[in-house]
Amino acid sequence: MRLFRLAKIITVSLRFGLDQMIREHAANTRFGEWVHRLLPARQFAAPRGERLRLALESLGPIFVKFGQMLSTRRDLLPLDIADELALLQDRVPPFPSHQVLEVLAAEYGQPVSEVFKHFEPEPVASASVAQVHFAVLPDGTEVAVKVLRPGIEPVIAHDVALLDTAAFLIEKLWADGRRLKPREVVQEFARHLEDELDMMREASNCSQLRRNFKDSSLLQVPEVYWDFCAQRALVMQRMVGTPVSRTDALRAQGVDLKALSRAGVEIFFTQVFRDGYFHADMHPGNILVAANGQYVALDFGIMGTLTDRDKAYLAQNFLAFFQRDYKRVAQAHIDAGWVPAHTRVDEFETAIRAVCEPIFDRPLKDISFGKTLLRLFQTARRFEMEVQPQLVMLQKTLLNIEGLGRQLDPELDLWQTAKPFLEKWMSEQIGWRAFIRHLKDEAPNWAATLPQLPRLLHRALASDAEERAAARHAELMALQQRRNRWLIALSVMLAGLVLLDLLKPYL
Template identity: 55%
Template sequence: MKYIRLIYIIYILLKYRLEEFIIFNRKLNLLARFISIIFFFRPHNKNRGTRLRLALENLGPIFVKFGQLLSTRRDLIPLDIADELALLQDQVPPFPYKDAEKIITGSYGKSLDKIFKSFDTKPIASASVAQVHFATLHDGKDVAVKILRPNIKHVIDKDIKLLYLIARLLELIWSDGKRLRPREVVAEFYKHVQSELNLMLDAANCSRLGENFKDKKLLIVPEVYWDFCNEDVMVMERMHGTPISHVETLRKKKINIKDLARNGVEIFFTQVFRDSFFHADMHPGNIQVADDGRYIAMDFGIMGSLSENDKNYLARNFLAFFKRDYHDVALAHIESGWVPKDTSIDEFENAIRSVCEPIFNKPLKEISFGRLLIRLFQTSRRFNMEIQPQLTMLQKTLLNVEGLGRNLDPDLDLWETAAPFLKKYMSEQKGIKHIIKSLKNEFPHWLHLTPKLPRLIHEFLEKSNSQNKNVMTKDDFESFLKSQRNQTRWFKIIITFIGITLLVNLVILFYFIK
């Protein structure tokens, strides 16, 4: 089946005359000209951006998401294509209302009028995996109803299998294939897409993000109505806002655009470094702005998370970049295992410097982070640097954030805006508050382990003694005496540890009681 799908993809590429996009290689350019001559009978009545958008829509959700990402990168692609691809964000052709009604009634086991007081038959937004209708509950609450597309799980599974096939081919025919670990990247992407196919997970993500930003100072998250949610349908509070891409409308509403851009950066870094949980699908179709200038988050199907190690590593690298400490950047890569241990730090440091130094002290409008990533990618090949699949969603989101920032305020300096936040985070990681927090987290484990320490020490000593009961030579006897001295030293260390542990437990217990 996946080979049939591959043939279909080739058919769509030919149907919409997309061979004109492969002009980066002379041989491929000749191939494109040859194809144009052979298939001369195809119509010419649509521009290239429209044809690309229609092709992606025909190829399905995975390809639509790729188009969504491209639409935010106006520094990398022509504006006519970016404008057309922007329509993929929330204007994918909707599925019929009859299908929506069938899914809802099948999910609830009730007729539509028993569930909702009113239900708009025309969707307000239609995306690659689901579409949204406005409705009113019988208690008068205005809600947004998100409904999965019919048969979407089967379609996604087919495309993921095809991506695995392409990934395996890349590993075989491309020199960088194995280093870039394309199959692991596909697996990571599939893991996140799976959450989009279960709207109960979508609702859980929404609820968790709302709890993280419950102060609602910068970000508003809709309330989830759990009694009306299941795997195929999600019901949440209806939000009222302006799409973030409608900049002129925001200006007419007297929204401070520069503050809006800075707040977006702060929200992103707060999600990543404070919460380790971030919205990983931040294209303009998923972000609105309230009339008071606060952000409104929409669509919680794809969320990312980071481990403490990944988070600390990223913060260290960001701050090293801000300080232009490329030696620390190189050292962090080596210590994390991202590049081989035998890598020359001096050579790697100079390579990073050559890529990153030109970007500093420039406004965002003069910096292309897309091209910077390409240059870093080219540099990394010299040092056998491996791609980290667990950070794929973060990298994608960072591109989205940059695209949003560029659209709002081309003069925004992403580094200058983020640096104070990251410095605060790193100071907190080393400060007394972080130590107390860590002690609180470890306290239950220590409390459970402390009564067992005497028995564990006794078992350790018994085992050591049993290993020395055999008949010994002079050398063995000297070794035995040495081991006894070591054992005594360890015993003192363990007793000291017990004392410190008990003291810390008492301090923490006093802290809790207080």
């Protein structure tokens, strides 16, 4: 099955002329030389961006998601390709309406007409894994119904298997493969894809994020209607807004795009450092802007989580970067085990400074994060830095946030926008506020434990006395055993001597 899928990938690539793009952009590489020798030059009527988009759509969900991520990186892509890939965000070809009705009828055990007061057969959005229809509940509530694509599970399973095979080959054939942990990265990606295939999990993700941002002035999250949710269908509040990518329409509505870009950064850091729970698929197709200027979150299939240790480590590194304290950054990496313990801090500090110093005090539009990431990767190779699979989704989300900020406000200073928030968060974690908060958090436990202290102390002392007595008894028994062994040895020696004395006349 993997060979069949691999053959399809090669066939689709040739059909849409992706080999010609390799000829153009990888001519000086060994792979490009092979393509040049094996495949003839061809001409295509459709532009290269359109051909790439159509190829990704033909190859399925994982490739569509890859294109979605690339579409936010306009600083890394030619504009014609970026514009075409942007169409993958909410314009993936839908599946037929009769299949939608069949899926819902199978989930509810009755026709759709008996579940909803009204159901729109035409989808309003179609994505790589599911598509969305508007409907009306029996009580008149307007909702959005997200339905999983039929037969999507085996396609994703095959693609993940291919990715795992590719990751295995990278580990075996590339010197840096093992350090980059590609198989662990694929496993992390597969876990999030598995979550996307269960609408009940997505419903719980949505509910949690809504609870985290209850009464927030920054972000709206739809309400979930649990009575109508199932494994292949998610029913949630219908949200109204303008796609965040339509900047002209937002300006016409009087939305302050600079304030909107700053709010996006604040939402991201709030999710990461306050909650340790963040929307990990924040491409523009999943975000609306309400009439009052609030963000509206959609599509909760991929969510990321961070432990307290991850949050503290990330916050310390962010702040150290902002303060240009590169020695602290280097030491934090060594303490976390991300680089070997034998790494010289001063050398690592110098390397980080060379990469990061040029990006400060410059607006976002003047920063080439592509070159910065490349130089960081080179630094990682030099110091044997290990990729952290648990943070892959966070890295992807940070790229999305950067692309969104660039689109809304090219002058946005990402660092200065985030620095006050992080400083406040760190003061709450390690300052006197943190001490008071920990006291309040532990107060209920202390209230329950204090009355029991005399009994617990008596039990501990009694247990300690019993342990000491048992240890003393074991020590005496061991001493007695050693004495017995000596007595037996002496008895055997004396018996031998007596026996020799008796046998002496006969010897």
